[in-house]
Amino acid sequence: GGVPGAANLGGRATLEGIVRKHVEKGGLFAAICAAPPLALASWGLLDGHKATGHPWFVEKFPPKVTAVDANVVVDGNAVTGTGPATSMEFAMALVEQLYGKEKVEQIAKPMLVRYEGGYSMKELNSVEWHCSGTPKVLLPVANGIEEMEAIILVDALRRANADVVVASAEDGVVVTARYGTRIVADVMLDEAADRAPFDLIIVPGGMPGAKTLGGCEQLVALLKKQAEANRPYGAIGAATAHVLEPHGLLKGKKATTCASMAGLLADGGECENRVVVDGNVITSRSPGTAMEYAAAVVEKMMGRDEARRLAEGLLFLS
Known part of the structure; x- marks a missing residue:
């Protein structure tokens, strides 16, 4: 989906021919x-x-198509979905059609997939996050990161008009994520460091990417300076356990991470929560919580109204 992308695809005769034969x-x-x-x-x-389809475009369906008000519709061999926030449910519907319900359960459970819209966060020691003008955000990437945890965050924050800098901790700007997705970073991490300070530094998880990022001295130095200046920072999934915890960046803080790594946190008492905010630190659990995490970040940085606007645009409100 997306506009003008969907219209461009619809106008491609070659693509139409391929799909029609299929x-x-x-x-x-x-x-x-x-x-x-x-x-x-x-x-x-x-x-x-x-x-x-997306509510803004269902009126474009011709009379021969019966429009249904649902997140995902499976009719025969046709599967359709409404928008960004329902893409996980849409993907699981495709997995079910291709591999069966058992495979869906195998995938959805560890990812913490939730089909209900909306988000909530467990907030402790609430403080107001400050930024002057457009929020400036650093998101480091490395080979083996969880692609959804990175891409969903970047997409949501840019939709909210944040200035997001994706920085590679590898030898080049192209990194290969955990499931083979190639991500082209904006800059190398050393160049990003020259742009410091940032209003927020947020680290995606996924293994072995999180371990690589945890061993990156330049990133750790940036995070420690961020903490010393009381500026916000955070992580999702394995990055909480492999980047923040080992370097003392969770000292005196409550946090959450993926279930398999909860034991690596000195204080794992909040690990059942999908998003946890403790002062200037914000953490989350997995790919299935990434959109909730992004909305919570936007709320803390830009306010509840902006978070609601973002959620409505993504069809993320229940």
């Missing part, structure tokens, strides 16, 4: 957000089907 052979086909009406329906492939 459908004629009985293959599974799917689209999300603006793509069901602007691509699949425009090619006539949803005629006679029930389907859904």
Whole structure:
């Protein structure tokens, strides 16, 4: 989905031909957000089907398509979804169609997938986060990070108009995430360090990426300076246990992390919470909590109204 991307895809005759042949052979086909009406329906492939799409575009469905008010609709071999915040549910629907319900359970449980909209955070020792003008955020990346934890955060923060700098801790700007996604960083970490200070430094998890980031002296130095200046910082998933905890960045703080690494925290008493804020430190658990984490970060940095605007745009409110 996405506009103008979905419309551009809908106008590609070569893509239409590929998908049409696939459908004629009985293959599974799917689209999300603006793509069901602007691509699949425009090619006539949803005629006679029930389907859904982003609320802003469902009126684009032709009369032969029955629009359904649902996050995800499976009708025959056609799978459609509504938007960014429902992409996890959409992905699980595809996994179920391809591999069965048992595989969905195997994947969804460790990821902490939740289909309900909205977010909440456990906040302790509440303080107001300050930034002058546009929030300036550093997000370091390394080979083997959890791609969803990085990409969802970057996307959400940029939607909220934060200035997000993605910095590579590897030898080049291209890193390969845990499941093979190639991420092109904006800069190398040493160049990003020259842009300090940041209003927020946030570290994605995933192994072995989190361990690499935890061993990066330059990143650790930036985080320690951030803490000394009482500026916000945080981590998600394995990064809480492998970056913040080993370097004393959680001393006197409550935090959360993925279940398998809760034992690595000196104080794991809050690890059942999906998002935890303790003063200037914000942590979360897994890919399945990344969007909630991003919304909580936006609320702390830019206020509840901006967080609500972001959540509404992502279709993240229940």
